[in-house]
Amino acid sequence: MDQKFVLPGDEVAIAEMFSPGAGTYEENGVIYASNTGHVVFNERDRVVWVQPVTSVPQLPRRGDKILARVTDIRSNMVLLDMLRKEGSTRQLGCTKHATLHVSEITKKYTRSPTQLFGEDDIVRCQVIKHKPVVFVTTSADDLGIIHSDCGYCAVPLVMGEKGLECSECERSFKRYLANDYGRVHMPL
Numbered sequence: 138m139d140q141k142f143v144l145p146g147d148e149v150a151i152a153e154m155f156s157p158g159a160g161t162y163e164e165n166g167v168i169y170a171s172n173t174g175h176v177v178f179n180e181r182d183r184v185v186w187v188q189p190v191t192s193v194p195q196l197p198r199r200g201d202k203i204l205a206r207v208t209d210i211r212s213n214m215v216l217l218d219m220l221r222k223e224g225s226t227r228q229l230g231c232t233k234h235a236t237l238h239v240s241e242i243t244k245k246y247t248r249s250p251t252q253l254f255g256e257d258d259i260v261r262c263q264v265i266k267h268k269p270v271v272f273v274t275t276s277a278d279d280l281g282i283i284h285s286d287c288g289y290c291a292v293p294l295v296m297g298e299k300g301l302e303c304s305e306c307e308r309s310f311k312r313y314l315a316n317d318y319g320r321v322h323m324p325l
């Protein structure tokens with residue numbers, strides 16, 4: 138696909154047609170690039186973002202907010218693969234693995250994460266320790282799951298009266314959600 142190359146300040150799209158994603162900002166109904174890179178249109182979600190051209194690897198640091206995918210759920214921890222820093226479309230240039238210990242899920246006592254997370258859920262978490270291995274927390278309102286698919290039907294779960302619900306099989310799920318669940322648009 139032919140992708141338009143833009144510099145910061147270049148016009149990317151009209152805000153009527155698309156929402157501004159990573160690497161863009163909106164002003165007076167027009168979406169402009171805030172990064173140098175290639176314009177990517179997500180037609181399904183009507184979001185546009187700018188994929189940076191730089192290949193300098195990003196390393197997670199303490200305090201960084203990271204988007205990560207759940208790979209395993211144990212009795213006392215959740216294992217994640219870090220995808221990228223929040224607001225960035227660049228891959229993290231490091232070990233991908235992060236650990237969320239059960240005591241760091243929420244301020245409340247949690248006995249086990251098995252009912253709060255599902256495999257392949259996308260989680261916004263914050264780095265609390267990055268050496269020698271990455272440990273993260275989800276103990277804040279804006280942290281937690283931001284995207285989850287039904288494990289049976291592979292369609293995105295939506296907020297309903299009983300928690301997360303699948304529109305296909307009508308199963309409901311209880312999960313540990315960020316306060317903007319379902320409203321985050323980004324390249325996953």
Ligand SMILES: [Zn+2]
Pocket residue numbers: 287288289290291303304305306307308
């Ligand atoms: Zn389902």
